Amino acid sequence: MEGTRAEPIPAAEEPLELPAKRRRGWWIPGALMLIALLAFILSRHAEEKQFLDLLQKARPAWLLVAVAFQAGTYLCVAGIWWIVLHRARLKAPLWSLARLSLMKLAFDQVIPTGGVGGSLLVGRGLRREGANPGVAAGAVLLTVLCFYIAQALGVGASLFFLWRRSELSNWIQILVTGFGVLAVLIPMAILWVTGHRDWKPGRFARRIPSLGSMLKAIAEVPPGMLRNPGLIVRGVILQLGVYVLDAATLGAMLRAMGQEVPLSTVFVSFMVASMAETVSIIPGGVGTYEATSVGMLNLFGVPVEAALAGTMLLRGFTLWLPLIPGLYLLRHAFGRGLQAGGQAD
Numbered sequence: 001m002e003g004t005r006a007e008p009i010p011a012a013e014e015p016l017e018l019p020a021k022r023r024r025g026w027w028i029p030g031a032l033m034l035i036a037l038l039a040f041i042l043s044r045h046a047e048e049k050q051f052l053d054l055l056q057k058a059r060p061a062w063l064l065v066a067v068a069f070q071a072g073t074y075l076c077v078a079g080i081w082w083i084v085l086h087r088a089r090l091k092a093p094l095w096s097l098a099r100l101s102l103m104k105l106a107f108d109q110v111i112p113t114g115g116v117g118g119s120l121l122v123g124r125g126l127r128r129e130g131a132n133p134g135v136a137a138g139a140v141l142l143t144v145l146c147f148y149i150a151q152a153l154g155v156g157a158s159l160f161f162l163w164r165r166s167e168l169s170n171w172i173q174i175l176v177t178g179f180g181v182l183a184v185l186i187p188m189a190i191l192w193v194t195g196h197r198d199w200k201p202g203r204f205a206r207r208i209p210s211l212g213s214m215l216k217a218i219a220e221v222p223p224g225m226l227r228n229p230g231l232i233v234r235g236v237i238l239q240l241g242v243y244v245l246d247a248a249t250l251g252a253m254l255r256a257m258g259q260e261v262p263l264s265t266v267f268v269s270f271m272v273a274s275m276a277e278t279v280s281i282i283p284g285g286v287g288t289y290e291a292t293s294v295g296m297l298n299l300f301g302v303p304v305e306a307a308l309a310g311t312m313l314l315r316g317f318t319l320w321l322p323l324i325p326g327l328y329l330l331r332h333a334f335g336r337g338l339q340a341g342g343q344a345d
Helices: 024-042 045-056 060-087 094-110 116-128 133-164 170-195 211-220 229-256 263-279 288-299 304-320 323-344
Strands: none
Touching: 060 094, 060 116, 060 133, 060 229, 060 304, 094 116, 094 323, 116 133, 133 170, 133 211, 133 229, 133 263, 170 211, 170 263, 229 263, 229 304, 263 288, 288 304
């Protein structure tokens, strides 16, 4: 991605807060689930051969299309922050904000903190673009609000599609229940706290990591920013754009495998898998996402080996491949701060 080279963080700023332990063990259940899924395919000789053939014969043109779709996702996320900065009469290059989005993804994958560390990084990046702490915090919280609202809309449309096809199984209903709780409670909690800035958490709540920092940030958000219908609507549209482009990436991967799957089927499969990822306690939803995506695509008639190949390529493009440029940018923009934080672990 294009953009000006990120400047080092001023020494006067506080270092990013990293957890005492990185909790790498949280990846184990997802990794085991993913290994089991791969073992299931590779243990069946016919499916194994077809799976490997599909990967070898993947059409590069569709992979390039997928790259373009993924670039669009970073621009959509950057667009949410851009409209917040524009409202505060601040000018920031969209490409620079898109680069910040890429760095956030890399930070959250390398150092699992439930998204807290990545949010702190975004807040700092926005302050370097001229935003005051309140505006930066508002941009981060608006992204969270739009994420859950947009995902709820996407999941709702997917459920209607499944209901029309009589494919609304019990396990999907369980996922919907868990997701519904998060999709309602988290946005409501954020909006409630913005209207009760003097609220002090109880002794038990104070043990929640970074809760104090989050409440302090919310108290600095300009009044009305998170209740501005115009900002929320535009933010939700941009977040929906992320889901559409991610689903289009999955569709491109399947096309690369020679599978012509209807866009509605791809979108529904992607949204249900994303819902499973959201309710999963595993960072990045590793294993949970893959199993759900393969299961949904197979439910709609996509061969298991093609569904797995397409899903694995999607995850490579959305989760693993961006780590290379993301870590490079992190090293140059926040290298000293991150090294200091890592030594403190």
